[in-house]
Amino acid sequence: MLLNAALEFVTNLLARVLGSSLVRRHFHLLLSALVLFGPVLSFWVSKYSIFANSNHYLYRKFLRSTWGWTCIFTGSFIALLSLSARHPFSLCLRHLSRVGLAGLFWWGCRRLLTLLEDAAGTCYEPMNPAQDAQSSASPVQPLLLLHEDQNKASCLKAHMLWRGYEVSQDILILCFCCLLLVEEMSVFGSHLEQEKPLQRSPGTPLRVIFLLCVVLLLVWMFLLLCLLAYFPKFPSQQLGGALGYLWWKGLYQGLYRLRSRWGCPGLPAEGLFYHGQWPKERDELINGQERERQSI
Incomplete structure (x- = not known):
């Protein structure tokens, strides 16, 4: 009973918050x-x-x-x-x-x-400095070898460099x-x-x-x-x-x-709720309650 009451209180509160026009x-x-x-x-x-x-x-x-x-x-x-x-x-x-x-x-x-x-992107393979003949002569950044036949997924899977959109x-x-x-x-x-x-x-x-x-x-x-x-x-x-x-x-x-x-x-509320016209069971329930009050 306590858990049900707590669940009802929390969900009612969250429903009011999420259903507010501000949110x-x-x-x-x-x-x-x-x-x-x-x-x-x-x-x-x-x-x-x-x-x-x-x-x-x-x-x-x-x-x-x-x-x-x-x-x-x-x-x-x-x-x-x-x-x-x-x-x-x-x-x-x-x-x-x-x-x-x-x-x-x-x-x-x-x-x-x-x-x-x-x-929009391009795949590059960084060259090993040991393979670069000029790497020992000048301390420049490693060259990048272009791979035009690679897409992004295969390029990253091969541990290469991808640049682009x-x-x-x-x-x-x-x-x-x-x-x-x-x-x-x-x-x-x-x-x-x-x-x-x-x-x-x-x-x-x-x-x-x-x-x-x-x-x-x-x-x-x-x-x-x-x-x-x-x-x-x-x-x-x-x-x-x-x-x-x-x-x-x-x-x-x-x-x-x-x-x-x-x-x-349709939108989430479309067709789920009654606006102006109520279901038949509600009318029957209200009429039954009225008859009970009159009998009392």
């Missing part, structure tokens, strides 16, 4: 400020910190599968929310298609960025996942308000998955801050953050606002 309208500004000014923290962080190690457990287990974790938790939350609101399964699939469409965009974005990086895909996906989580979780407060007149409370699984989504959001923001502070790369990280914002803007402020008859999955 929904200005969270992207907070994220933008973090991406722009986060590298300034590199002057104060310790290079001997455990987070300065790129092979840290947090980076290996979460950063390399950012979209996978986001897809699992967000999809579970959307499915449980639709079932808790007692809507048809077709509406649940429609809202889940938002995650699938975002994943399709992420796959295409990765392919496009990889092609651009391969086209680059966009931080880690910052891109972290920014987008943070914006997506806030957008999807912001409707939980409206769901709680709708369930109050029906004297129903969201089940424990829905509250738990909502809390896990909030924890995941905090993890992504912490990873974003760590990358900016311990591994600053200007301007590739800022370009990645800008593309992540534009990706979210194009989907949630553009494509998802189109009408559903055009095959659009």
